[in-house]
Amino acid sequence: MNKISISLNLNGTDRTILVYPNRRVVDLLREDFKLTSVKEGCSEGECGACTVIFNGDAVTTCCMLAGQADQSTIITLEGLAKDGELDLLQQCFLDEGAVQCGYCTPGMILAAKALLLKNQSPTEAQIKLAMSGNLCRCTGYQKIHAAVKSAVVIYKDKMAQGGESID
Amino acid sequence: MKAFEFFAPKTLAEAKGLLNQYGESAAILAGGTDIVIEMNEGHRKPDVVIDIKKLKDLAYVRIEGSKIHIGALTTFEMISSDPVIRERVRVLAEAASKVGSPQIRSLGTIGGNLATASVAGDGVSAMMTLNASVVLDSVRGQRQMPLAEFLDGQGVSSRNALLADEIMTEVFFEMPDNHTATAFYKLAKRKSLAISVIGAGMLVQVDGAGICIKASMRGGCLARYPLHFKAAEEHLIGNKISIDLLEETLPMLHDAVYESAKSRPWSVFYKKESVQGVYRKLFAAILEQLNGKSYE
Numbered sequence A: 001m002n003k004i005s006i007s008l009n010l011n012g013t014d015r016t017i018l019v020y021p022n023r024r025v026v027d028l029l030r031e032d033f034k035l036t037s038v039k040e041g042c043s044e045g046e047c048g049a050c051t052v053i054f055n056g057d058a059v060t061t062c063c064m065l066a067g068q069a070d071q072s073t074i075i076t077l078e079g080l081a082k083d084g085e086l087d088l089l090q091q092c093f094l095d096e097g098a099v100q101c102g103y104c105t106p107g108m109i110l111a112a113k114a115l116l117l118k119n120q121s122p123t124e125a126q127i128k129l130a131m132s133g134n135l136c137r138c139t140g141y142q143k144i145h146a147a148v149k150s151a152v153v154i155y156k157d158k159m160a161q162g163g164e165s166i167d
Numbered sequence B: 001m002k003a004f005e006f007f008a009p010k011t012l013a014e015a016k017g018l019l020n021q022y023g024e025s026a027a028i029l030a031g032g033t034d035i036v037i038e039m040n041e042g043h044r045k046p047d048v049v050i051d052i053k054k055l056k057d058l059a060y061v062r063i064e065g066s067k068i069h070i071g072a073l074t075t076f077e078m079i080s081s082d083p084v085i086r087e088r089v090r091v092l093a094e095a096a097s098k099v100g101s102p103q104i105r106s107l108g109t110i111g112g113n114l115a116t117a118s119v120a121g122d123g124v125s126a127m128m129t130l131n132a133s134v135v136l137d138s139v140r141g142q143r144q145m146p147l148a149e150f151l152d153g154q155g156v157s158s159r160n161a162l163l164a165d166e167i168m169t170e171v172f173f174e175m176p177d178n179h180t181a182t183a184f185y186k187l188a189k190r191k192s193l194a195i196s197v198i199g200a201g202m203l204v205q206v207d208g209a210g211i212c213i214k215a216s217m218r219g220g221c222l223a224r225y226p227l228h229f230k231a232a233e234e235h236l237i238g239n240k241i242s243i244d245l246l247e248e249t250l251p252m253l254h255d256a257v258y259e260s261a262k263s264r265p266w267s268v269f270y271k272k273e274s275v276q277g278v279y280r281k282l283f284a285a286i287l288e289q290l291n292g293k294s295y296e
């Protein structure tokens, strides 16, 4: 088996790596790039724990072969905080107590982030739809939903005061 | 996961060349939502994987004459957000918007759905309702066939007609006109991330007087391939579409499901009843669309 070269923009930095092709993107991120916020849950695309933002869309990385990451842009939870400051969504998850065991949290935050990158004033229904691919087996959905909603409200206020954009 | 060689061709010609070279030992990778899971679980063990997702030219929704052509690599997300599909082809827009989850819709492609040809393939049910055809390509040249024939075909796997060196490039169908209404309803245990219990499609075309001149009714998860409700279709054709006429077909749906699934007693009792509820939803959607349309 020949190794393949994968070049991608990972959390804002251009990276190139040589790997065996028989691994998935979740393995590539966790094991080769040591980005362990990417969680493996069900391994069948059902739970959303391995969600990252891939070329602007939330995707489940357990359904993708490493080679599919070539020439892509990927954002993991590690890429959200800027200059030691948490992303607004991360802060809202903390403030709302939206984290129980924490396993689903990175995927939840990234599913919400993918939505907010495309639509900065989503409706309730749009938030629910965007988060519908992520399961929380502690069943803490209400607080998770409240955290995303509060991020949307705070963000709108910030924008009204001439703040910077969501990314 | 078993070892394999990985190729990501940049052109269709290159992809066909690789398929010709590696044949049965190769597997095509599109979105990966079916095959990567199968490979990870050891159910599929190709020696060569050909990632076709870089063939951006195969992701499109295009109107050509009276037909809509959809590239094999078009994702469910692209299909369900396409303005023409949303406006004109509700059966497909609705089916695409109910596949899996946002994550799966951003990865999964229509070509992959039709090639996998799952009993519960929502794209399969919608495309069968539309009487779609597929285009297969190889170094030997192109061929096209109705989706029904594709699904019946015995290619390199018993799932479909694809031969070892072939790639599906597109699926196309007659664009529903101003006198045509279509609808899809997915019955499942929850709204998201749920495999269909029944994924049913319906198409009705009427003439200027509201008389049905074409009907298509297909129910996914009720047979190996979407169940064809022939008796119900025949009952509609030639008659004026009304709620009463539509309701008269319910016993036919019941009987068709019973005949098809009676060897599966654990599901047939539920499905022969629920299929009627599913089609009531479709009748309402069809009537609403037809009433909203001018009949000239």
Ligand SMILES: Cc1cc2nc3c(=O)[nH]c(=O)nc-3n(C[C@H](O)[C@H](O)[C@H](O)COP(=O)(O)OP(=O)(O)OC[C@H]3O[C@@H](n4cnc5c(N)ncnc54)[C@H](O)[C@@H]3O)c2cc1C
Residues within 6 Å of the ligand: A044, A045, A046, A063, B027, B028, B029, B030, B031, B032, B033, B034, B035, B036, B037, B072, B073, B098, B099, B100, B101, B104, B107, B108, B109, B110, B111, B112, B113, B114, B115, B116, B120, B121, B122, B123, B124, B162, B166, B167, B168, B169, B193, B194, B195, B196
């Ligand atoms: C969590 C989850 C939920 C799901 N929910 C649904 C659902 O609700 N409804 C539903 O219908 N499906 C569902 N699926 C199944 C899957 O997402 C779809 O079947 C999807 O359309 C497959 O497309 P893909 O591009 O990911 O295919 P891949 O996995 O890349 O390929 C699938 C198969 O098709 C072949 N293939 C792909 N493209 C081509 C081509 N152009 N020419 C020839 N062969 C090709 C591959 O070789 C492979 O055998 C779900 C899957 C998951 C993981």
